[in-house]
Amino acid sequence: MPTLSVELNGDAVHSIRAPDRFEASGPFSVALENLGRSTHVHLHFDDELDRVCSIGETNHYVDDESTRRVHVTADDVEESITGKLKIVTGYGSNTRYVDVRVDPPPAAEADEIVVDEAFAEPPERPPDPPPRQRAANAVVGVVERGGLPAAALGLLAVVAGVAFALTVESVVVSVAVGVVLTVSLAAVLLGAV
Known part of the structure; x- marks a missing residue:
């Protein structure tokens, strides 16, 4: 499962370090890596992403120097959808946006299994002996x-x-x-x- 890594409290109190872009083709997780004191983090998807992505709770408490993983469910899409994930710490004192793209799931490889016609019907059972x-x-x-x-x-x-x-x-x-x-x-x- 792909993971979006977000660093918290690394440079300063309530600082957020995250990549500019993130791509997934299904469910993914957000790893909130806290390098300092405990903090509250708010995660929010914009309207485009909110149609296909969801998380159980939007507010997350992360203990001192620990990592909390937040599971994001993503619906299967037929074409790529792009939007923003808003990450907020310090009750709004610091905000970071990550461009997220959800792609259609990769096409299943055609591993065709050939079944002999003889297996299409149940085998004949010999008659019971007299x-x-x-x-x-x-x-x-x-x-x-x-x-x-x-x-x-x-x-x-x-x-x-x-x-x-x-x-x-x-x-x-x-x-x-x-x-x-x-x-x-x-x-x-x-x-x-």
Whole structure:
């Protein structure tokens, strides 16, 4: 961000030293560099600049031997605008004007990015495998993940549950075994997806 440097109290009390001209092509800052005792500084843009530049406050207090930065917002312009920035210290005892020019922002360089037409549409998704293939994938997935002992134990538990349901011949036990079988089958199928 470009900075307009303004020296305060350098040569004498309330003295102002600033360049005659300053140019920016967007927001900039005013650095109020105080070389002496604390002071109050008033900043004001003339009518031309006031249309495109603004600051939060016009009066600024700058401590002894310190620097205070004042941010100036500048609108984007289509053609250069020139005006004056008025800098006042000592409650009007000393005034300095700086010719300020706000230029249009530099044209963006044409860094064209070429996008392949294949990326213009979402990729085609292959169809879901049939349920028989998903079940086979689930078994293979269990074996590949080292879950073969757990699968064998689960199968043994299901066989024992079915045998128990047939032996007891109870509707409640048969329904419970059916629920367990359904949940187990669903877990195996969902694990394959």
